[in-house]
Amino acid sequence: MDSKKYITNRAFCPLAWTGIYVDAGGDVRNCIRKTNHQLGSLRDNSIHEILSSDKANDIRTRMLKGEKEPTCECCYKLEEGKKSFDIISDRIYYLKELKNVPFDTYEDPKNFDLRKIDVRWSNQCNFACVYCGPMYSNKWAKEVKLPIKALDSKGERLTEVKEYILENIEQLENVYFAGGEPLLMKQNEEIIQALWERNRNVQIRVNTNLSKTGTPIFDLLCKFPNVHWILSVESMDDEYEYIRTGGTWSDFVENLSVLQKLDHKISFNMLWCLFNPWSLFTTIDHFQSLGFQNNSYIIGPIETPVWQDVRQFNKLTRDKLAKELEKRIQEKPGYLLEDGYHNLLKHIKSPFTRDTDYVLKESNDMDQRRNLDAKKIFPEVFQCLRD
Secondary structure, three states: OOOHHHHOOOOOOOOHHHEEEEEOHHHHHHOOOOOOOEEOOOOOOHHHHHHHOOHHHHHHOOOHOOOOOOHHHHHHHHHHOOOOOOHHHHHHHHHOOOOOOOHHHHHHOOHHHHHHEEEOOOOOOOOOOOOHHHHOOHHHHHHHHHOOOOOOOOOOHHHHHHHHHHHOOHHHHHHEOOOOOOHHHHHEEEEEEEHHHOOOOEEEEEEEEEOOOOOOHHHHHHOOOOOEEEEOOOOOOOHHHHHHHOOOOHHHHHHHHHOOOOOOOOEEEEEOOOOOOOOHHHHHHHHHOOOOOOOOOEEEEEOHHHHHHHHHOOOOHHHHHHHHHHHHHHOOOOHHHHHHHHHHHHHHOOOOOHHHHHHHHHHHHHHHOOOOOOOHHHHHHHHHHOO
16 A cells, blocks of 8 residues: 555554554453444453454455445544544544554555554543443442453453563554543553653653642653643533542642643543533633643544433524534634534534433432532533423
C-alpha cells in the first residue's frame, strides 16, 4: 500500500496492525471504539494468539480491500460528509500519529507490529460518574454489587501482556493511559518508568479525572516532553460533583492550575448528557476565558446509558438546544470545537424514542443508592422532560 492509498482508503485504520486495547475484564480489541466486538479474551487465549487469530486477520483483509469494517462504525460515522482532518475520530487521529510506521507493514493482513497501547489493568477508580459503570470503576461495581473478576489468581495473562509491552517499549509511538483512573494504577508506573529509560520521546496521552497530583505516576509523567493530558470534565461546581460522584470541583480547579504550569498539551473530554444540556456550554466558555484554545475540546453525546441521552428532553428543549448549537457553529470557532458542535447538532436532531418514565425511575434509583437528590441540583432538567 503506497502513501496515497494509505490516506485515501476510508476503510483503513492503522490500529488493526499496530494497536491493542485490553479492558479490565480481559477482553482484547485493537481500540476502545470496537465496543462489544472483541478479538478475543485473555481468559481463553494469550495476547499473541489473539492478535494472530483468523478474526484479527479477517479485519485487516477487509480493510485492505476498502471494505468498511462493521466494528469500526463509530469512527466512520464521525467522518461522514467531512473532508477536513479536524475530526473527532480515532481513525483519523492515528493516521496522523502513526505516520512513521513503514507502509509495507500494512501489505500483509497477517502482520502485527505493536506501536500503540491502551491497557486497563483494572477498574480501579475513585469516582463513580453517572454515565459510567462497573467495567471502568470499582466504586461503581461496589455500588451495584457487580465486581469485575480477576483474570486468574496469579495474573499470568496480564503479566504476559506487560512483558509483551516491555519487549516492544522502544518502538511504541503512542501510549494511552486511561481507566478507571490511570494515575492510581501501580502497573502503569512500571510501564512509564521503562518508557523514561528507553523511549522518553514517545507520545503519551493520559485520560484522567485529575483528582490526584503529586503521586509517583504523576511526578514521573511530568518529566516527559510529549504528554497530552485529557481531562474528563463537562460541568462545574455542584453539577460537577453530582455528575462526577466522588470528585470535588475545588480540587479539580487547584489541580488544573498545577497542570497549567507544565509545558504539556491539555484537552477537555466532555460528554453531553441529561445532566448538563446547558452547562456544557458555560463550562466551555469558562475554560475559554482561562485561555484554552478551540482545539482543546473533545465533545461527544452520551448514547448509553440511554436514559441519560439528551434526546429524552421534550421537543421544545431539543429545539432550543439545536438553536444554541447552530448559533455557536455560525460563530465559526473552527478546529475540534466546531466539529464537536456539529456532532452534537446531528445527534440532537436524529430519531429517538423517548421514555420519560424510564428516565425518572433510573434517576431515582441512582439517587437512592447514593443518597443524593438530582431534582434539587438540576430542577430545570426535570422540567424539560415534561411535554
